[in-house]
Structure formats: structure tokens, C-alpha cells
Amino acid sequence: MSDRYIHKEIEAKWQASWEKQGLHDTVEAPDKPKWYALTMLPYTSGDLHTGHWYAMTPSDAAARFRRMNGYNVFFPIGFDAFGLPAENAAINNNIHPQEWTYKNVERMRGQLRRMGAMWAWDREAITCDPEYYKWSQWFFRKLYDMGLAYREYAPVDWCPNCNTTLAREQVWGADRHCERCDTPVIKKDLNQWKFRITNYANELLDNLETIDWPEPVKVMQTNWIGRSDGADVTFTTEADDPIEIFTTRPDTLWGATFMVLAPEHPLVAKITTDERRGAVAAYVEQASRLDEITRTAEDKEKTGVFTGGYAINPVNEERMPVWIADYVIMTYGTGAIMAVPGHDQRDFEFARKYELPIRLVVQPPSDSEAGHIRCADDLESAWPGPGVMINSGPLNGAPVGKGEGESVKAAIAWLEENQKGAGALNYRLRDWLISRQRMWGTPIPIIFCAKCGTVPVPYADLPVRLPDDAQFKPTGESPLNYHEGFRYVKCPNCNGDAERETDTMDTFMCSSWYQYAYVDPYHKAGRPLSADDMPWDSARGDYWLPVDQYTGGIEHAIMHLLYTRFFTKALQDMGVVDFDEPMLRLFNQGIILGPDGERMSKSRGNVVNPDEYVDRYGADTVRGYLMFIGPWDHGGPWDPSAIEGVNRFLHRVWSVVVDEPNPKNEEAPPPTDDDVRSLERKLHQTILKVTEDIGGFRFNTAIAALMEFNNYLIRVKNTFGALESRASRPTAQPIWQESIRTLLLLMTPIFPHISEELWQRARNVIERRNDARRSDPDGCPDTDGETWSVHLQSWPQADPEKAKEDEVTVVVQVNGRVRDKLNVASNIATEKLEAMALASANVQKWMNGKQVRKVIVVPDKLVNIVIG
RNA sequence: GGGUCGGUGGCGGAAUGGCAGACGCAGCGGACUUAAAAUCCGCCGGGUUGAUUACCCGUGUGGGUUCGAAUCCCACCCGACCUACCA
Numbered sequence: 013m014s015d016r017y018i019h020k021e022i023e024a025k026w027q028a029s030w031e032k033q034g035l036h037d038t039v040e041a042p043d044k045p046k047w048y049a050l051t052m053l054p055y056t057s058g059d060l061h062t063g064h065w066y067a068m069t070p071s072d073a074a075a076r077f078r079r080m081n082g083y084n085v086f087f088p089i090g091f092d093a094f095g096l097p098a099e100n101a102a103i104n105n106n107i108h109p110q111e112w113t114y115k116n117v118e119r120m121r122g123q124l125r126r127m128g129a130m131w132a133w134d135r136e137a138i139t140c141d142p143e144y145y146k147w148s149q150w151f152f153r154k155l156y157d158m159g160l161a162y163r164e165y166a167p168v169d170w171c172p173n174c175n176t177t178l179a180r181e182q183v184w185g186a187d188r189h190c191e192r193c194d195t196p197v198i199k200k201d202l203n204q205w206k207f208r209i210t211n212y213a214n215e216l217l218d219n220l221e222t223i224d225w226p227e228p229v230k231v232m233q234t235n236w237i238g239r240s241d242g243a244d245v246t247f248t249t250e251a252d253d254p255i256e257i258f259t260t261r262p263d264t265l266w267g268a269t270f271m272v273l274a275p276e277h278p279l280v281a282k283i284t285t286d287e288r289r290g291a292v293a294a295y296v297e298q299a300s301r302l303d304e305i306t307r308t309a310e311d312k313e314k315t316g317v318f319t320g321g322y323a324i325n326p327v328n329e330e331r332m333p334v335w336i337a338d339y340v341i342m343t344y345g346t347g348a349i350m351a352v353p354g355h356d357q358r359d360f361e362f363a364r365k366y367e368l369p370i371r372l373v374v375q376p377p378s379d380s381e382a383g384h385i386r387c388a389d390d391l392e393s394a395w396p397g398p399g400v401m402i403n404s405g406p407l408n409g410a411p412v413g414k415g416e417g418e419s420v421k422a423a424i425a426w427l428e429e430n431q432k433g434a435g436a437l438n439y440r441l442r443d444w445l446i447s448r449q450r451m452w453g454t455p456i457p458i459i460f461c462a463k464c465g466t467v468p469v470p471y472a473d474l475p476v477r478l479p480d481d482a483q484f485k486p487t488g489e490s491p492l493n494y495h496e497g498f499r500y501v502k503c504p505n506c507n508g509d510a511e512r513e514t515d516t517m518d519t520f521m522c523s524s525w526y527q528y529a530y531v532d533p534y535h536k537a538g539r540p541l542s543a544d545d546m547p548w549d550s551a552r553g554d555y556w557l558p559v560d561q562y563t564g565g566i567e568h569a570i571m572h573l574l575y576t577r578f579f580t581k582a583l584q585d586m587g588v589v590d591f592d593e594p595m596l597r598l599f600n601q602g603i604i605l606g607p608d609g610e611r612m613s614k615s616r617g618n619v620v621n622p623d624e625y626v627d628r629y630g631a632d633t634v635r636g637y638l639m640f641i642g643p644w645d646h647g648g649p650w651d652p653s654a655i656e657g658v659n660r661f662l663h664r665v666w667s668v669v670v671d672e673p674n675p676k677n678e679e680a681p682p683p684t685d686d687d688v689r690s691l692e693r694k695l696h697q698t699i700l701k702v703t704e705d706i707g708g709f710r711f712n713t714a715i716a717a718l719m720e721f722n723n724y725l726i727r728v729k730n731t732f733g734a735l736e737s738r739a740s741r742p743t744a745q746p747i748w749q750e751s752i753r754t755l756l757l758l759m760t761p762i763f764p765h766i767s768e769e770l771w772q773r774a775r776n777v778i779e780r781r782n783d784a785r786r787s788d789p790d791g792c793p794d795t796d797g798e799t800w801s802v803h804l805q806s807w808p809q810a811d812p813e814k815a816k817e818d819e820v821t822v823v824v825q826v827n828g829r830v831r832d833k834l835n836v837a838s839n840i841a842t843e844k845l846e847a848m849a850l851a852s853a854n855v856q857k858w859m860n861g862k863q864v865r866k867v868i869v870v871p872d873k874l875v876n877i878v879i880g
Numbered sequence: 881g882g883g884u885c886g887g888u889g890g891c892g893g894a895a896u897g898g899c900a901g902a903c904g905c906a907g908c909g910g911a912c913u914u915a916a917a918a919u920c921c922g923c924c925g926g927g928u929u930g931a932u933u934a935c936c937c938g939u940g941u942g943g944g945u946u947c948g949a950a951u952c953c954c955a956c957c958c959g960a961c962c963u964a965c966c967a
Contacts, residue, residue: 186963227885235962339967340965344967346967438967640903641892641893642893651906658904663919712904715904716903828947866947874898876898
């Protein structure tokens, strides 16, 4: 055993020892409060990068902190294993995706072990294991039975590079590119499976209030769900065909002067007059092509074309021209709008361009910037703001707004009374498209039979296994199409010839329920399933669920976090769970950047390999450094030289605990009562600070407090004497030992290895001196049944009384400027403090005989004398 | 265009109404060493000053509230992220 801190000698040793002791094995202990700490599962890319360390090691520190605070903590790990990279690697290297994936899993397990985290390896789950995905299929089947999974022939977003469809959530940015490869997506008409997430739109929105999640995530989900409050109104064409519209401003119905349909609207063909047919067809053609190239195009210039047809405004029977324009889109609302150019900017621009009538129905308030507006001709742009209703029949005089007695409510009441429409909610959220035309995913358990139609695979026949020998040509069709043994099957109903669904599921399906799988991975392995099954052991589930603390990146704010919430709500309706939110608390860490301050990427050449640093400095240093950079939710650049500071700190801690003090100081006077009191105060102040900071994920300031405490211990080490000489200094000895033990306990969540090593060493020294039990020379725990691991110790408790300062420095200000400082006993009487401040020579100098107007005294902090 | 978060020494950051710059990095000076590394000690926002326990300036910009503002309010500038013809 070395007397110096050599991380290579201790980290692997303790990792092996903890595993041997079963320190991180999962036990459902009903007598203890449980804590389910979850960090987002890694994809099996084959390499754990710095971002993983940045996400996972603080999560581990928080979990360990909970454990030391008396919780039975579950901190599981697994692998998100299906998906495109495996398939692409397979195509490029002619290796089966499964082989590639499991090789990566093997490598990543090793890398994860080196973190020294308290992973519950006994509950590991890999999503591409048939015993895992059989439950993904079971969930699909359940959703199908509940009518929450359906197949639809409709235009979908298609990535021509990945050769697959994408969910709306996977299409990013104004240019609508693929989330994974940045290729602009195109539209295709395809038969695809979807989940009815929109059934839960309202619940997904309202329940956000019940969970402790970061505000930005809540805002993003709120915007994504996009609830609009308004009314459905039915217009009619002159041929008596209904045109349904949705509007958030039913109060402006009397200001509608024309209608606009999306080019794809089903009524376009019928309403178009013969003389307009050519122009309309050309525009529809142009719009659809635009759609396929780049739908957004910079020009905000509105375009459109008149159909020749007219519709009747139900509120005033006015005849209004019907146009088509691509600024109206089929996928929101009903694909048709009433145009109110006076009060909607888009309609205004369109009306001005095509010389359509504009009507003012809201009189802007006279004190607003539009106060001069008297008629539509005065408008330079639409007025969407407040005012009073005019030119609007029964609504005239109503104040504009959505409240009681205000215009929108009045309009809805009028519509409902006259049976022309009704109040309605509309959502931006679309159903979740889960079909993927790729091979490396969970097969969708559906069979198409010529006679029986769409037949779900019976529960007892699950899993539908991926064939081991499938080809994966990138053709744009599902590769499983080409596997005859997979594709052609007998119908489970009639035993006639049938074909399997050959699309696979979006991988977000696998990660939507993995937190449940961890509780009891591969439940019922090897046994047939039924509709009445529970997907995990219910006793275990009842104990651990739901997740208490989730940690992960903001990039999943919408996709994964919305899907898993939807899944949980569906599971609740299935009767599988009895709660409605999967994760009670969420923390989003920031992004660790390259040394150049840019996102790490191979092309930039700024990728930091954590393994190199773990080799050089050890896992404890890398963990501590990542937590010390700054607030965890800020992220920030990796500074290769700053990591030295944390490493030096660990060496200094080692030295404080292990090294003998300078023998020259043997003759130094023993510590005074004041020395003891100061050390005790510093100790309890540090406990308070570190406890509060780790509890709030403020690891950076927790580490700063630990450094400060250690610096203090270095300064007083010689005063408190050598280990051997402590015996001669009985008053000092207990507080010094308590300080060392407490420092190690406070360091444990963040620096698990060195804390354990020094904990054992400090214990050995104490025992040797007490001539008590001899401990195992390799530092392994005793075999007498008492567990000595530092990780099983209780978190130190601070005594606020002992943390209090006896003496404080009070700042004396004159007119807000510091002019003197007074060292006084804490809790000094206000009057006394004021008198002392006024008597100060420095203060007298600045008062210069002027009148004292006011004296502000903040106890134990400051006196401000206002003169003038 | 809309939304969210942010702007503090050479750098990462601390302080969220009460001494701005904790803790660390880098830098400078010194001790130890044949030398270097490591380690240890000291200095480290700017200015006035020989030096100060002395004074002034200083938290993106301008204004406000307050005895007192990095912190609260208003306006603006800059940056990051999200979102985008949503009727």
C-alpha cells in the first residue's frame, strides 16, 4: 500500500470490492423510504463520451447523497439499443447490427464501471433483447386493443437519406430537416401506424402543473401541444356544402370578408368554377411542389388564387369569395379559415395584395397607437389588439377580450344560441407516427390477411422476433419486406396465407417505458404472455415507482419526455399503473463543450476523450472536475488545465488524512480552546453548506466549500498535532478526528473512491492506536458483520448552534459607503452597535459635523449612517 | 416574428437587496533542487501613491425604486437555445 495518492491503486480495487460486497445490489426494503434516481439511458454508440460523464456522474453523486441520507436508492442503468447507427454500421461493415450492438454494450459496460457509480447492474435492461421488446410489442397490442394505435394512409414526413418516415417531433427547424441527419424531409403518402397521443393533449398540458420540472421544459411542451381556445364555425358554400373553420377570434366573424382554403382541402375541386379551374390547378400543383422542395422559402409574400366560388357568412348571410393559399395548411385546424383582414396581419397582407375588402370591427382605444383609426382605409396593418366591437350586430359595444361579458365569450354564446357554431379547443399536437421503414427495430406485431384484414399477433405468440439473417438494402422500403420467412405467414385467425407488417417501431417507443422495465427487466422471460399480464413484478413496481428524480439533457424536452408521459397516461387507463406522471422531478444538465467553447464534434476536432483523463487523473478527479466547472445546468467548455486543480485538491486531502505532521512542530503549543471552537465552527458551517448545495444540485459550490474546509485543516494540522501526539492533547483530539471523518463523508457522493480508501485508512489508524480490532490489510471491510464502507455511513448532521459565529465583522457605512469595520460579538444589541458606529473615529471624520438623518442597523452585518 | 435563459477580473465562476470577485485555473515573485517537475509560501480588477489599515472608478448600456442595487423595475444592446404562415 502506497502512502501517496495513486488513483490506479485504489479505484479499480474499490470498484471490484463494492461489486463483490453487493453494495449496489437492489433490495426492496419496505422499512426505508425509497428513492428512484434515473439518468437517461445511453444509446449503444460504442463509446462513452464526455457528455455521458457530465450527465451521469453528478446524477450518481445526487443518488449517493440520498442513500447516505437514509433512502433506499435505486439507480439503474441500461442501453437504448435499436436504431439507425447500428443499421448503418451494419451496411458499411457488413456486420449484423446485433453483433455491432452487443460488442458496444460490452465496451460501454466497462466504461460505465470506471465511473465508480452506484449502478444497479442487477436490473440492467437492453432494449433490443427479445425479452425486452416482447413487452414493447405487448404494449403496442394493448394500445391497439384500446383504439390508441391505428393505421392511416396519409401524407407523412420522409427523410430521403435515412429512408424512413419520421414523427412530427423528429422534423426540426424552419427548413424542416431530419433530426438525425439534417437532410430536408419530403412529403410522401403512406400507410403508417400512429398512436393517439392527441387523446391526451389536455391531460398532458394540465398535469404539467403537478410535476417538479424545469420551467423551460414545461414551456416547450406547452407550446408543442399548442392549445388554442376558440370556436368551430360552419360556413356554407353556395352549393350548400359545409366549410368547417376554427377561429380563436369568433368575435371578429362580422369582419370576415373572404375565406381561404388550403390547396389540399377536399372542397377545392368542387367549389372551383370552370373558368378558374386552370389557374387553381396550376396553383395547387405549384404549392405541392414547393412543399417537396423547401416549404418555407424566405419570402413572406402571400400568394393565392381565387376559386370563383363563394361562401355564406353564417352570422350575417354575406356572400364572400373563397380563395386558396398556401399560408393555410391542411394539418392545423380544419385546413380552412375565415379571413379577417382588419384584425389579422396575414389576412391583411393577402387582402391588400389581391384588393379584397377590409372591414373594421374593433375600434382601437383612443389612447393606443392606433387611436386615430376610424375606418378600414386608415389601417396600415391589421389591428389585433384591444378595443370595442363595432359593425358587428349583436356584439356592438362589447369590450374586446376573452373574459365574462367580453367579445369572445359573447360571440361564442351567440353562436351556440343560434346554432351556427360552438366553443372549441384546438391543438397543434399531432398523433405520434411510429412506423419506421428500417430493419433494426421492434417489429410491429400485426398481420395482414386477405380474408380477415388487419389481425394483431396474439399475445401468446409474442415476441415477433427479428430474423437473424435479414438483408438491409437501403431501398426506401422496409428491409424486412425482403425476408420471405419473416414476411409470409399464416393468418392467426383463418390459417390462410397472410403477410406480416414489415415496418418496425420508432425507437422512442422502447425508451417510453424503460423506467418500468428497470424495476424488473425481462419479466416473464421465456414464458408466453397474455392480455392480463403485468409487464413487471407488481410488488417491485409498487415499491419503486414512479421515478423520484430524473436527470438528462434538454434535447429530450419534447420527444422522449412527451412520449413517456403519454405512455404513462395510457398505462394508467390500462390499469397497469395507478399514477399519471412517470417522473416527479426533472433536472436538465447543461452541455459540456470542447476546449474551444464549441460543441464537441469529430469534424471540429475538439472532442475530449474522458478515458484519457481517467487514466491520467482517475475517475474521482474527472467526476469532481465536471461538477466543479460551474452550475450543472449551465454546461460549459472543458478546460484541460483546470482539471489539475481538482486533482491537487485530492492530493491535499490525502496528505491531511495520511501524512504525519511536520515533526518540528511537535513542540508547538497545544491548541487553545479558541482553536478548538474555531475548528468546530468551520466543521459545522461546512456540513450546512455542502448538505444544502448537493441537495440542490449545486455541486460546484459544494466542492468549493470542501476545498475551503480542507485548506483550513491544512493550516491547523500542526496545531492539532501528530496522530501519535494526539494522545497528549485530549481536548483537541476528538474534534480533529471528527473533522477528518466528516470531510471524508461530505466528499463521498462526489469522490467515492478516495473517500472509501481514506475512510478505511483513518479507521485503521484509530483502531491501531486504540489497540482494538486489526483490520484487513487490503482495506476490505471486516467480516464481523459490521459494514464499514463509507457509502453505508449516515450523512453528517450539522449543529446550527455550533456553526454560529461568536464574533462578526460589522460594516459601518456613511451614506452607503464603507468607512469602518467593527469586530463585535454576534447578537450584539442594536442600540449598542449603533452607538459604537457613531463613536468610530473614521465615521466622525466623514460626518464632518453634519446632521445624522437616519441610522439603519442590520444585525450582525451593517450600520448605515445617513447624513446630510 | 414569438418564447426561454443568460451578459461579473486574463479564464471558469461566487455573491440573488447589505464589505463585488468565494473556490479554482492561468500569470508573477520567492523557498526547496546541480537542474527541472512536483510541492510549499506570497501577490494577483483598474487608477491615484514610494507604500498604505488612504481615496476614487468598476458587475453589457441608459434610466428608475431604495439609506443601500451585480441582485428589484422600465427601456435598449449583445449572445445562446427553442419555435415558427397555428388561423
